Amino acid sequence: MLAILQESLLNAPIVHRGAYHYFIHPISDGVPQLEPALLDEVTDHILGMVTKDFDKILAIEAMGIPLATALSMKTGIPFTIIRKRPYELEGEIKLSQETGYSKGELYINDVREGDRVLIVDDVISTGGTLVALMNALEGIGATVTDNIVIIERGDGVSRLRDMGIDVKTLVRIDVTEKGVSIEAVHE
Numbered sequence: 157m158l159a160i161l162q163e164s165l166l167n168a169p170i171v172h173r174g175a176y177h178y179f180i181h182p183i184s185d186g187v188p189q190l191e192p193a194l195l196d197e198v199t200d201h202i203l204g205m206v207t208k209d210f211d212k213i214l215a216i217e218a219m220g221i222p223l224a225t226a227l228s229m230k231t232g233i234p235f236t237i238i239r240k241r242p243y244e245l246e247g248e249i250k251l252s253q254e255t256g257y258s259k260g261e262l263y264i265n266d267v268r269e270g271d272r273v274l275i276v277d278d279v280i281s282t283g284g285t286l287v288a289l290m291n292a293l294e295g296i297g298a299t300v301t302d303n304i305v306i307i308e309r310g311d312g313v314s315r316l317r318d319m320g321i322d323v324k325t326l327v328r329i330d331v332t333e334k335g336v337s338i339e340a341v342h343e
């Protein structure tokens with residue numbers, strides 16, 4: 157299962173971002189090109205994993221966007237993007253994002269107390285992005301019905317689990333300078 161995802165991961169090129177071995181993949185980078193069949197495979201799989209009673213899909217710029225778009229079209233449920241730029245609208249929440257290779261700010265708009273949100277993202281690595289996001293959503297008073305990430309590497313999932321936060325992923329990989337290996341597929 158998840159045959160297209162697995163095959164494409166095994167072919168992913170690796171580049172160095174400082175000491176971080178960064179894999180390049182259609183789901184996490186839009187490079188090489190993202191085939192509709194892969195997007196269809198992963199988003200159908202997500203819909204088989206989640207609790208259905210969410211009223212908003214929440215994705216992080218940039219590579220949460222194609223996932224949220226496909227999920228929204230399959231479910232008829234709207235999506236909001238957590239952006240890397242501010243709009244300075246009333247109620248905008250700013251959070252600091254730190255990954256294994258970058259630091260920046262993210263801005264949440266149009267998420268309100270009582271919203272039931274499905275979070276979707278392409279990759280979890282250190283977990284820094286999701287920790288910051290979950291803290292901000294708790295402050296807003298939104299309920300996260302599921303937290304879904306396609307590709308898991310590193311210790312981010314166990315870091316969140318230690319904080320009592322469940323993250324579901326489709327595949328766990330290891331990345332070395334030689335390439336990607338698949339450690340687990342979560343059917």
Ligand SMILES: O=P(O)(O)OC[C@H]1O[C@H](OP(=O)(O)OP(=O)(O)O)[C@H](O)[C@@H]1O
Nearest residue numbers: 217218219255256280281282283284285
């Ligand atoms: O678990 P972490 O170490 O926090 O890493 C995961 C984050 O890294 C990537 O974001 P990036 O800022 O590279 O965004 P992109 O989608 O624009 O490539 C990815 O989309 C996650 O949001």
Ligand code: HPA
Nearest residue numbers: 177178179180184279281
């Ligand atoms: O190695 C990576 N590749 C693509 N996106 C990512 N987001 C965190 N780590 C990675």
